[in-house]
Amino acid sequence: MVVDLWMLDKKEQEKVTLLTELANSDEMILPVSELMDRLDWSKYKVLENARALNGDIQVVMATTDDTLLISDDSKTIYLDDRYLGNVDGIISYYIKNSVYWQFTLDVLNETMKSYEHFALQHAISAGTVSNIKQTLNERLAKYNLTITPNYHFEGNEMYLRSMLFHIMMRWDVVTQTDKIRDIVAREPIFKDLRINASALTNSRSLVIQQFLAISLVRARLGHFINSAPVRETLVNFDELDDRAQWLITEWQAMLERQGISMTNAKEESVQLLYILYLNNIRIDTDWMTNVTKRVKKRLNDFIFKLENLYFDCFNTELEEEELANLRRHLFATIIRSFGDSDDLFIPERFSSIDVATLYPVVHEFTNAAMKIFRQDMGITNLSDNFLYDKLVVTFLNDLAFDKMFKPIVVNVNMQQYPSANRVLQEMIKSVSRYEIVFTENTTKNADLVISNFQANVEPRNKFEWTALPTSRQWHQFEQRLGEISISKLNKTSIL
Numbered sequence: 001m002v003v004d005l006w007m008l009d010k011k012e013q014e015k016v017t018l019l020t021e022l023a024n025s026d027e028m029i030l031p032v033s034e035l036m037d038r039l040d041w042s043k044y045k046v047l048e049n050a051r052a053l054n055g056d057i058q059v060v061m062a063t064t065d066d067t068l069l070i071s072d073d074s075k076t077i078y079l080d081d082r083y084l085g086n087v088d089g090i091i092s093y094y095i096k097n098s099v100y101w102q103f104t105l106d107v108l109n110e111t112m113k114s115y116e117h118f119a120l121q122h123a124i125s126a127g128t129v130s131n132i133k134q135t136l137n138e139r140l141a142k143y144n145l146t147i148t149p150n151y152h153f154e155g156n157e158m159y160l161r162s163m164l165f166h167i168m169m170r171w172d173v174v175t176q177t178d179k180i181r182d183i184v185a186r187e188p189i190f191k192d193l194r195i196n197a198s199a200l201t202n203s204r205s206l207v208i209q210q211f212l213a214i215s216l217v218r219a220r221l222g223h224f225i226n227s228a229p230v231r232e233t234l235v236n237f238d239e240l241d242d243r244a245q246w247l248i249t250e251w252q253a254m255l256e257r258q259g260i261s262m263t264n265a266k267e268e269s270v271q272l273l274y275i276l277y278l279n280n281i282r283i284d285t286d287w288m289t290n291v292t293k294r295v296k297k298r299l300n301d302f303i304f305k306l307e308n309l310y311f312d313c314f315n316t317e318l319e320e321e322e323l324a325n326l327r328r329h330l331f332a333t334i335i336r337s338f339g340d341s342d343d344l345f346i347p348e349r350f351s352s353i354d355v356a357t358l359y360p361v362v363h364e365f366t367n368a369a370m371k372i373f374r375q376d377m378g379i380t381n382l383s384d385n386f387l388y389d390k391l392v393v394t395f396l397n398d399l400a401f402d403k404m405f406k407p408i409v410v411n412v413n414m415q416q417y418p419s420a421n422r423v424l425q426e427m428i429k430s431v432s433r434y435e436i437v438f439t440e441n442t443t444k445n446a447d448l449v450i451s452n453f454q455a456n457v458e459p460r461n462k463f464e465w466t467a468l469p470t471s472r473q474w475h476q477f478e479q480r481l482g483e484i485s486i487s488k489l490n491k492t493s494i495l
Contacts, residue, residue, distance in 0.1 A: 006100070006136075007095050007098050007101045007104065008094050008095065008098050008100065009100065011052070012094040012098065014045070015049050015053045016091055016094065018049045018050065018053055019053055019084075019087055020087060021038060021039060022068070022077075022079060022084055026471050026472035027079075028078065028079045028080075029078055029079070030076070030077045030079065032046055032047065032074065032076065032077060035077070047070060047074060051068075051070070054067055054069075056090060056093065056094075059093070060086075060089055060090055060093045061089075063083070065080060065082075065083075066080065067082070067084060091171060095167070096171075099122050099124065099132060100132055100135070100136060102122065103129070103132050103133065104164075106118065106151070107151050107152065108153065108217065109217065112151035113151075115129040115130055115133075133147055133151075140155075143155070143156070143159050144159060145159055145160055145163075157225045158225050158229075160218075161214050161218060161225070164214055165210060165211050165214055208279075208281065211279075212251075212272075215271070215275075216255070216258060219260050219265075219268050220259070224264060224267055225268065227270060229274065230270055232294065232295075232338045233274060233294075233295050233335050233338050234270070234273060234274060234277075234290055235290060235292055237270070239289075239290075240273070240290050241285055241289050241290060244286075244290050247272055247276075247285070248272060248273060251268075251272045252265045252266055253265075255269060273285070274335075277291075277331070277332060277335050278332055278336055280329065280331060280332035282331075287331065291335070294338070295334060295335065298337065298379075299327060299334045301377065302372070302373065302377065303323060303327055303330070305372045306318075306326065306372070307323065309368055310365075310399070313365060313368070318399070319400075322398055322400065325397070325398040326394065333382070333390045333391075333394075336382065337381060337382055355392055357479055358478060360485070360486055361485065361486065362392060362395055362396060362401060363392075365401075366388060366391045366392050367388075369395075370388060370391065405434065405488040406488040407434075407435045407437045408434050408435065408437070408484055408485065408488060409436075409437055409439050409446050409447045410428065410436055410437070410438055410449075411439050411446035411448070411449045411450070411451070412428075413449070413451040414450070414451065414466075420468075424450060424468070425438055427468070434481055434485055446461075447484050448461050448462075448463065449461060449462045449463070450462075450465055451464070461480065461484075
């Protein structure tokens, strides 16, 4: 379970489990017995959570429609997929209303007075509040964090800020720090970041604003980040480029205006550039000038090894543009590989199972690159999920894997519905990741046939569609495309 979901109590976690299962289903009619088997739940548990989840979706979506309709005999659940796609919206609703999250915010702001006071505010018992704290401490222990008897966070400050930041940004629960974000937004430093940084999108602007807001909350309360990773990754202040020096100086001045001592403000302000680089936000700084020789060497070594791996796998060299993009996009991952990493709190965007199905070659190349990172370079402090995710995204964006493949030949021949042929061809071309060419020859040249009448085609390469495909039919087609693509590789040593 992702780290964020421990902010939910058991009932909400169960509803999220059911919601995720239903959202991933290709069927709109599901036997209750099938859900019992998939989730290892009793019939009562499935039905109870289905009814509760349906009510919650109605609240979040402001509708009276039933997304989950239980049959009269309680044996079948009928789904309306109009609202099932917004899984994140439902989870955000649960987290915003979770007493675990409210308790966490009170501890963050150090406004917690007593179990009794919190219990009175949230209409629960003091014993329940005690259990909330105990549960949170059990879950936080693996991240070197704890809630002290006087209701303060204690432990790795970088972990704490990263945890809160990723929960707030991932689940859109940033409103609790709006007042602090307003202070940050009015400061000259942030106005400059927003106006002058050409690569700073609105979303990245919010990322910076939110992290600075959390940092300001913690600094005001006298909590500061350990600067050891900064010293390992960034050169001394007087060696930084002018832009970086300006950023740090302005952040220090802002902290001092908020009542933080000059000594602490100076120590804390050095973290700003480090945090920006961790998030791959370079904002017009000369980033290769600002990092230490160790960082440069580790980055260049990894790029060199990737270049060799690519040649060994595909018998072709990476182009200069591809190498430059790799350096730029792997920079943050290399920075994060020094010191304590906060990657445990960063949500996984790509499942290795999904990537292996949809992009089998990229999956294997990523695994080979991870092996280099771990074994050849001896870097072990980044979690497997985080590293896989970062590398997959980078490789998909920066490397031209398509040039390694011969085209996949597809025949679309809907005899009963000839007008659908062109529609299906355009659909396949527009959403497919592979190079597709179409042929009218159904048996000689075609790798795949979409038709409803030929009998002399290998069954696994024939798709008997009578109209636009269902989601399940399309998934089966994509799976087969992935399998065929492997045979189209010019060189297949990687597999």
